[in-house]
Every structure is written in C-alpha cells, then in structure tokens.
Amino acid sequence: MEIFKHFIFEFLCIVALTTQLVHVQSQSGFISLDCGITETSGYTDKLTGINYTSDAALIETGVSKTISPEYNHKTLEQQFLKVRSFPEGMKNCYTLEPEPGNVKFLIRARFMYGNYDGRGKVPSFDLILEADIWDSVQMEDASTIVTKEIIHIPQKSYVYVCLVNTGSGTPFISALELRPVTNSTYQTQSGSLLLSWRWDVGATDKGTFRYRDDPFDRIWTPYNKHSWVPISNSRSVDSSATSYRPPSTVMRTAVIPENGSSPLQFSWERPNTTSGFYAYFYFAEVQEHLANQTREQTIYLNGDLWIKPNVFYLSTTIIYCNSPIGTENIDFSIIKTGNSTLPPIFNAFEVYEVKEFPQLLTDQQDVNAIIKIKSMYGVNTSWQGDPCSPKNYLWQGLNCSYDDYSAPRIISLNLSSSGISGEISPYISSLALIQYLDLSNNNLIGPVPEFLSQLPFLTVLNLSGNKLEGSVPAVLVERKHNGLLSLSVEGNPDLCPEASCKGREKNKLTVPVAVVPIVAVVVSICIILTAISILWNFKTRRQVGKKNESLESKTRRYKYSNLVRFTNNFERTIGKGGFGTVYHGYLDDTQVAVKMLSQSSVQGYKQFKAEIELLMRVHHKNLTTLIGYCDESTNMGLIYEFMANGNLQSHLLENDADTLSWEGRLRIATEAAQGLEYLHSGCKPPIVHRDVKSTNILLNEKFQAKLADFGLSRIFSVESGTHVSTIVAGTPGYLDPEYYISNRLTEKSDVYSFGVVLLEIITSKPVIENTLEKTHISQWVSFMLAKGDIANIVDPRLHGDFETNSAWKAVEIAIACVSPTSAKRPTMNQVVVELNESLAMEVARKKMGKDAEPKDSMLSMSLNLDTELFPILR
Numbered sequence: 008m009e010i011f012k013h014f015i016f017e018f019l020c021i022v023a024l025t026t027q028l029v030h031v032q033s034q035s036g037f038i039s040l041d042c043g044i045t046e047t048s049g050y051t052d053k054l055t056g057i058n059y060t061s062d063a064a065l066i067e068t069g070v071s072k073t074i075s076p077e078y079n080h081k082t083l084e085q086q087f088l089k090v091r092s093f094p095e096g097m098k099n100c101y102t103l104e105p106e107p108g109n110v111k112f113l114i115r116a117r118f119m120y121g122n123y124d125g126r127g128k129v130p131s132f133d134l135i136l137e138a139d140i141w142d143s144v145q146m147e148d149a150s151t152i153v154t155k156e157i158i159h160i161p162q163k164s165y166v167y168v169c170l171v172n173t174g175s176g177t178p179f180i181s182a183l184e185l186r187p188v189t190n191s192t193y194q195t196q197s198g199s200l201l202l203s204w205r206w207d208v209g210a211t212d213k214g215t216f217r218y219r220d221d222p223f224d225r226i227w228t229p230y231n232k233h234s235w236v237p238i239s240n241s242r243s244v245d246s247s248a249t250s251y252r253p254p255s256t257v258m259r260t261a262v263i264p265e266n267g268s269s270p271l272q273f274s275w276e277r278p279n280t281t282s283g284f285y286a287y288f289y290f291a292e293v294q295e296h297l298a299n300q301t302r303e304q305t306i307y308l309n310g311d312l313w314i315k316p317n318v319f320y321l322s323t324t325i326i327y328c329n330s331p332i333g334t335e336n337i338d339f340s341i342i343k344t345g346n347s348t349l350p351p352i353f354n355a356f357e358v359y360e361v362k363e364f365p366q367l368l369t370d371q372q373d374v375n376a377i378i379k380i381k382s383m384y385g386v387n388t389s390w391q392g393d394p395c396s397p398k399n400y401l402w403q404g405l406n407c408s409y410d411d412y413s414a415p416r417i418i419s420l421n422l423s424s425s426g427i428s429g430e431i432s433p434y435i436s437s438l439a440l441i442q443y444l445d446l447s448n449n450n451l452i453g454p455v456p457e458f459l460s461q462l463p464f465l466t467v468l469n470l471s472g473n474k475l476e477g478s479v480p481a482v483l484v485e486r487k488h489n490g491l492l493s494l495s496v497e498g499n500p501d502l503c504p505e506a507s508c509k510g511r512e513k514n515k516l517t518v519p520v521a522v523v524p525i526v527a528v529v530v531s532i533c534i535i536l537t538a539i540s541i542l543w544n545f546k547t548r549r550q551v552g553k554k555n556e557s558l559e560s561k562t563r564r565y566k567y568s569n570l571v572r573f574t575n576n577f578e579r580t581i582g583k584g585g586f587g588t589v590y591h592g593y594l595d596d597t598q599v600a601v602k603m604l605s606q607s608s609v610q611g612y613k614q615f616k617a618e619i620e621l622l623m624r625v626h627h628k629n630l631t632t633l634i635g636y637c638d639e640s641t642n643m644g645l646i647y648e649f650m651a652n653g654n655l656q657s658h659l660l661e662n663d664a665d666t667l668s669w670e671g672r673l674r675i676a677t678e679a680a681q682g683l684e685y686l687h688s689g690c691k692p693p694i695v696h697r698d699v700k701s702t703n704i705l706l707n708e709k710f711q712a713k714l715a716d717f718g719l720s721r722i723f724s725v726e727s728g729t730h731v732s733t734i735v736a737g738t739p740g741y742l743d744p745e746y747y748i749s750n751r752l753t754e755k756s757d758v759y760s761f762g763v764v765l766l767e768i769i770t771s772k773p774v775i776e777n778t779l780e781k782t783h784i785s786q787w788v789s790f791m792l793a794k795g796d797i798a799n800i801v802d803p804r805l806h807g808d809f810e811t812n813s814a815w816k817a818v819e820i821a822i823a824c825v826s827p828t829s830a831k832r833p834t835m836n837q838v839v840v841e842l843n844e845s846l847a848m849e850v851a852r853k854k855m856g857k858d859a860e861p862k863d864s865m866l867s868m869s870l871n872l873d874t875e876l877f878p879i880l881r
Contacts, residue, residue, distance in 0.1 A: 040101075059086065066091070067391065070091070071092075074088060074119065100392030103165060107164070111192070113156065113223055114157050120179070133173055157200065157201050158188060189597065193285070196330060205225060206230035234266075273338075273339055274336065275336075283332055288316070290326070304344060366397060368414060372688075373394065373437070384429070413843075427450065429453075431453065435459070455502070465492065588603055631705060654702045688835070697720055698719045737756075743829070744759075744827055745829050785825045810851075817845045
C-alpha cells in the first residue's frame with residue numbers, strides 16, 4: 008500500500024532541478040502604480056529599483072490624500088506615503104492594459120490607512136477582479152499594511168481592478184502592481200491562485216526580499232519557529248534553470264529541526280469557503296557534507312507519504328502538485344529517512360488558495376459600443392469597470408442578459424434626463440441585442456436615425472422630450488402599428504411622428520426674397536466644408552494605409568535567427584499543411600508553435616499576411632493566440648501559443664488515442680462553436696473562417712478547444728451585404744455545397760463545415776469513407792437516423808456511457824447544420840445555445856451518478872429529415 012501511495016504522489020507531483028546561472032532581470036511588462044501621486048511625480052524606488060508612476064491616467068475618480076506624519080517613519084516604503092481615496096460612488100475601477108504576449112500575471116494591491124482622513128477609523132471594503140469578488144480588505148489599525156496578491160490569467164487583453172464600498176468606510180488604495188509570470192508556472196486545474204503566504208525560511212534578517220532579487224517581484228517574508236534552527240551559506244544558490252526562479256538570497260538560508268531526529272512540521276485548518284490549496288516547496292543544500300554524511304528526506308501529507316525530494320548542494324529543487332489539496336486539515340511533515348545521517352532541511356515555501364472566477368465579462372462588442380457612447384455623451388463617471396459584471400454592480404441605467412455559458416449582453420439602456428446632447432449616437436447600433444432604449448428628456452438634435460429600425464429585438468423606444476427633427480423612419484412606424492414596438496416621440500416640436508411629412512415640407516417651399524443671400528452664403532459654406540471633408544477623407548485613408556503597412560505596432564516581429572534559436576534549429580516537427588511546416592519551440596520559458604511558410608506554397612504569402620492582420624484584431628478564449636511573426640526575405644513564419652494536445656481529429660480517429668468522454672466531446676464542440684460564433688457575431692464586420700475542420704480545432708493542456716488557421720478567412724465589409732462572391736476555398740468533405748455551386752460565401756458556409764465536425768465528434772468516423780462508394784459522414788448518419796438508430800451512431804468506444812437525450816440533441820444540431828440549403832441551417836448563436844443544453848444534460852447525469860435510463864434501452868423511432876432548422880428526433 009505504501010508503494011502504491013508513493014507511486015501516486017510521484018505521478019501527481021513535479022520535481023524541478025536547477026543548473027544554470029542567474030540572468031539579469033528587467034522590468035519589461037511591469038505595471039507599478041503609486042496611487043495618489045501626481046502625474047509628474049514618478050520615481051525609481053531606492054530599495055527595489057522599480058519605476059513607479061502615477062495612477063491618475065488609469066482611473067477617472069478618487070482624490071489624492073497624504074497619510075498622517077506620525078505614520079511616516081524612515082523604514083516605510085515610499086508607496087505608502089500617499090493614497091487614492093474614493094468617497095464617491097459604490098464601485099471605482101482601474102483598467103490595466105498589460106503588454107501583449109504575456110498570458111499569466113501576478114496582480115498585487117497594497118493598503119495602509121495611516122489615518123489619511125484624520126478620522127482615526129480603519130475602513131473595510133471589497134476588491135473586485137474582472138467580474139468577481141477578489142477578496143475583502145480589512146486592517147487591524149492605522150499602521151497595518153495589507154497586501155492582496157493573486158496569480159491570474161485575464162479573460163481579455165485588459166484587467167479591471169475595482170474597489171467596492173460595502174458601507175464600512177471609504178475605500179482607498181496605496182499601490183497597485185502587475186507583473187508577468189512565466190506561463191508554465193503556477194498551473195491549476197481551474198481558477199486562479201490567491202496567495203496565502205510566501206515564506207523565506209531560515210532568514211535571520213526581518214527584512215523581505217523582492218525585485219531585484221526576484222524576477223517576478225514576489226515578496227518573500229522571513230519565517231521561523233522556535234523548534235527550527237536557521238542555517239545558511241554565503242555563496243549564491245543556482246535557481247535559474249527552473250521557470251519558478253526563486254531568489255538566491257532566499258535559497259541560501261534554510262532550517263533544520265532543533266532535535267536532529269524530529270521532523271520539520273507545520274499545519275493549518277482549511278476554511279470551508281475555499282476549494283483547495285496548491286503548495287510549493289523549495290529545497291537546496293547549503294551545508295557541505297563530509298564523506299560519511301548523507302541527507303535524505305521524505306515529505307508526508309496528513310500522515311501519507313507524499314514524495315521523496317532530492318536535495319543538491321547550492322542548487323534548487325522545487326516540489327509542487329498538479330492537483331489542489333482539498334482535505335479539511337492540512338499537515339505537512341518533512342522527515343529524514345533511515346539512511347540519512349543529517350536531519351531534514353527546507354528553504355522556502357509558498358501556499359496559494361484556489362480562487363474561482365466563474366462570471367464572464369460583458370461581450371466585447373457591447374463593451375466597445377457602450378464605452379464609445381459614454382465618451383460621446385460624457386456620461387457620469389459611475390460607469391467604470393465591466394458594464395454588466397458583477398451582476399450586483401452593473402452600470403447605472405443598464406440591464407443585461409446572463410447565462411452560464413456565454414458573455415453577458417446589454418439589453419437595456421436608460422439615459423433619460425441625463426443631460427446628454429448632440430445627435431443620437433451611431434454606436435447604439437452595435438448593441439445588437441438591445442430591447443429597451445430610453446433617451447427621453449435630453450437635448451438630442453438631428454434626425455431619428457434609420458439604424459434604430461435595424462435593431463431586431465428593440466421593443467421599447469422612448470425619444471420624447473428632445474429637439475429631434477425630420478420624420479420617424481417608416482419601419483419604426485410600421486412596427487409600432489403592428490404592436491411590435493412601443494414608440495414615444497412626443498415633445499419634439501420639429502419631429503413628424505409619421506414617416507411622411509410632405510405637407511410640412513410643402514409649406515417650407517416658399518422662400519422670401521430676403522433669404523436668398525443667406526442661402527448663397529450657406530451654399531458657399533457647404534462647398535468649403537465638402538472640400539475639407541474630401542481632404543480629411545484622403546488624409547485618413549493615407550493614415551489607414553500606413554497603419555496596415557506596419558504589423559510591428561500590434562504584434563511583435565522577430566528575426567529569422569530568433570526562430571532558429573526558439574526551435575533549436577527547427578529540431579522538432581509537430582505538424583504539416585499546405586502553408587508549410589509547424590515546429591515546436593520555446594520563447595523564454597514558454598512553449599510555442601512556429602509555423603514556417605513553405606517557399607513552394609502558391610497562396611502562402613497572401614494567407615500569411617491575411618492571418619496576421621486578422622489575429623491582430625480578434626481576441627477570444629476559443630481562438631488561437633498569435634504571439635509574433637517573422638517576415639524576413641523568403642523566411643516567413645508565425646509564432647502561436649503551443650497547444651499541447653494537438654488537433655481534435657487525432658483524438659477522434661487514432662486507435663491508440665485515449666477515448667474522449669461524451670462530456671469532453673460536448674465541451675470541445677461548445678468551445679469551438681463559441682469561437683466561431685465570436686467571428687460571426689462578435690466582430691464588426693463579421694468574419695467567415697472558410698476552413699473549419701477537425702484538424703483546425705486545437706486542444707491545449709486542459710483540452711480547451713481553440714479555432715486555428717485563419718489564412719482563408721474573409722471579412723464581410725459593410726458594402727458586401729449578406730454574402731460575398733469569391734473563388735471557392737476550403738477542404739473537401741467540409742465544403743458547403745451551396746457555396747461550391749454558387750460561389751456565394753456566407754456565415755452559413757461555416758455552419759455547414761462545423762456541422763460536419765460535430766458529426767465527427769459524435770461518431771469518430773472519417774468525413775469521407777475510404778471505400779469505393781466514398782460515403783460522406785452526413786449521408787451515413789442520415790441513413791442510420793432513418794432507422795431511428797442512435798445507439799450505433801455515437802462512437803461505440805463510449806460503450807453507451809452518455810445521456811441519451813443529450814446525444815439526440817447533438818445529432819439534431821449537426822443534421823440541421825449540414826442541411827444542403829443554407830436558409831435551413833441555424834446560426835452559430837443557436838448552435839451554441841443548443842450545445843450548451845446538450846452539455847448540461849450530460850453534466851446533470853454525471854452529478855446524479857447514473858443514467859436517466861438504462862444504457863441498453865436506446866430509443867428507436869422514425870425521423871422526418873425535411874424538418875426546418877432543428878429536426879424533432881425524439
């Protein structure tokens with residue numbers, strides 16, 4: 008039994024040994040804000056060498072305050088002399104924009120009250136990170152320094168950090184810091200890592216170590232116990248070969264037990280509110296051994312053997328687990344083995360609590376629109392952070408729709424009596440799901456725009472009490488008469504409530520002679536303004552052209568020599584395609600995939616440029632991330648995030664591949680569908696992928712699905728309408744037959760291709776059978792469904808381990824997607840909704856611990872294949 012436990016823990020845990028020299032550190036990617044100082048008061052910290060700047064440019068609210076002189080002592084860090092206080096508003100938010108290329112960050116907020124307001128009453132308040140509560144800030148007294156630190160992967164390219172007034176005093180902040188960390192470090196099964204403690208064990212000095220000693224600027228706090236004896240070495244300890252890179256100053260001190268035969272032991276109780284911990288042990292031998300001395304030790308967790316770490320002289324070993332520790336009471340013991348002549352030793356220790364961030368941020372299209380509306384109208388500063396999340400703190404005047412699987416969407420905007428002026432904002436047209444719009448009792452001028460009639464879900468429109476003019480668009484009037492729209496336009500003296508105002512226009516045709524000179528002047532001004540407009544348009548086009556010429560501005564450009572170094576001279580091939588060969592590489596400590604353009608690729612350079620341009624403007628968790636590119640003579644390549652589990656097809660068709668569970672398949676399908684939905688609905692203008700197939704759906708180490716290969720993608724310009732005419736491109740078997748015949752490309756062409764992929768996921772069969780008949784997968788599934796045979800459609804390797812209704816729904820979706828007629832296919836938005844329902848059924852079955860019905864009682868019935876959209880199979 009002991010051997011079995013030992014094997015399990017050895018399998019779960021990782022041991023990292025360092026053997027290289029320490030590199031010179033830089034502050035690249037650091038965001039260091041001293042909150043409350045003026046914009047011109049930036050400085051370099053004397054202790055750390057970190058360059059701090061003012062927070063004023065990253066937040067719209069708050070007031071600068073200085074702590075009381077009695078708390079300003081010589082050893083106090085400079086960041087605590089000033090604070091930014093937020094006496095107004097419930098939620099006040101910073102928007103941090105990290106440098107592109109990094110994925111994972113250490114985010115730290117620091118607080119010291121210092122009686123800055125003269126009230127002598129310590130406040131408490133909450134912190135929000137992105138869309139969820141991060142932590143509560145509570146202090147014992149005015150001199151207490153509170154540090155909140157988390158390791159987090161943001162949902163988007165920016166990070167919201169908000170302070171929330173909970174009614175227990177005015178929120179404030181002293182410093183806010185963001186540090187990029189290596190992506191391969193601090194990995195979790197889910198969630199982020201909230202720091203519990205980080206110990207520098209054996210340190211005799213009470214001071215902390217951070218940057219410059221630590222490249223990630225982690226703060227290491229001295230820690231000792233009475234039963235521990237500190238030991239140290241004046242020489243440096245090598246820590247550079249591991250991606251965690253603990254400071255040599257921390258690693259050259261350690262502890263051993265006071266009684267040489269006793270263990271090094273520590274424990275704590277796990278609060279019920281937490282979902283688990285991750286622990287990281289750092290070991291290095293700091294004592295030279297005599298010939299007959301040995302040091303061997305094992306670590307026990309709650310009395311069970313965990314792992315036996317190797318400890319090397321002046322070289323760091325790291326022990327950590329891939330899975331969270333979830334027991335109620337946690338007890339670690341480091342014990343010497345029977346062969347050891349020396350007591351156990353350890354040097355440093357980190358513990359993190361798992362913190363889940365389940366709420367999604369608002370759909371990016373809606374965010375962009377509402378921020379532009381805010382800027383145009385100068386809406387009050389209470390609009391901060393994410394518009395819809397958290398639900399309890401959504402922006403005043405907004406209402407949003409929520410579900411568990413997709414981003415919140417804005418469905419209501421109320422700016423009534425807000426003092427706004429000018430024309431009705433054109434950015435409202437981007438709020439695609441808006442149902443309620445109230446702009447009443449303001450100073451709006453100009454016509455009622457046509458785009459309001461193009462908002463498909465708009466049911467309430469209140470424009471009363473403004474200075475609008477002209478006539479109401481005919482479509483809005485018609486929708487009102489048909490009972491589809493509640494329309495209010497009264498209180499606009501120059502606005503005709505009907506679509507036609509010809510009678511009013513006739514009265515204006517008789518123009519007095521005295522007005523003629525005025526008209527001439529107006530015409531002259533119009534001519535001048537038109538000329539200025541033409542020149543401005545020409546200048547703008549030139550600027551856009553220059554922008555497109557420079558890819559460097561948004562995505563990092565690398566030299567070919569860099570790619571050779573990253574891939575160790577293109578040593579390891581991980582894929583091939585029409586574009587060229589894909590190689591495995593390392594960018595610093597991060598694994599990457601480097602796709603090199605083959606010189607024999609006819610369309611390669613065009614696709615190369617197209618893929619860079621597209622990936623610079625789209626960002627979604629289910630689209631592969633472009634890290635950089637190389638465009639050097641004939642050597643051209645793209646650098647992507649590395650997807651450890653390869654492409655989807657390899658997990659469906661290879662006999663030796665581990666069989667994906669039904670839940671796993673549905674999650675992959677849903678995630679791929681979300682990526683495609685984003686291209687169709689989340690991008691303005693929409694994007695059609697044109698090459699959706701199972702080999703272009705990649706899986707990372709957690710089997711999260713991401714769409715890849717955008718070389719054939721097309722952007723629908725505003726002028727192109729509902730389709731574009733283009734030369735047919737794609738992969739046989741996945742190609743939309745309607746597109747193939749007509750050359751008319753639409754978003755439904757992608758829907759067809761995705762339907763084929765979904766059939767692959769369900770059946771694990773090839774798209775086209777390798778037989779004389781060359782049967783397409785959709786034909787085979789339709790034949791089986793005609794007999795009502797669902798049991799033999801789903802991959803037989805699952806042995807019936809799936810929820811039957813979930814399988815029926817998935818097949819329904821797939822068959823609807825591969826309809827020969829594009830008008831009968833669902834949108835990707837509908838596909839995502841239906842797949843989420845199918846996934847929810849399977850998850851519910853798993854939670855119940857049993858099938859909703861016996862596995863051998865599969866349904867058998869007839870099928871109407873002509874049903875519109877989703878066939879009713881059950």
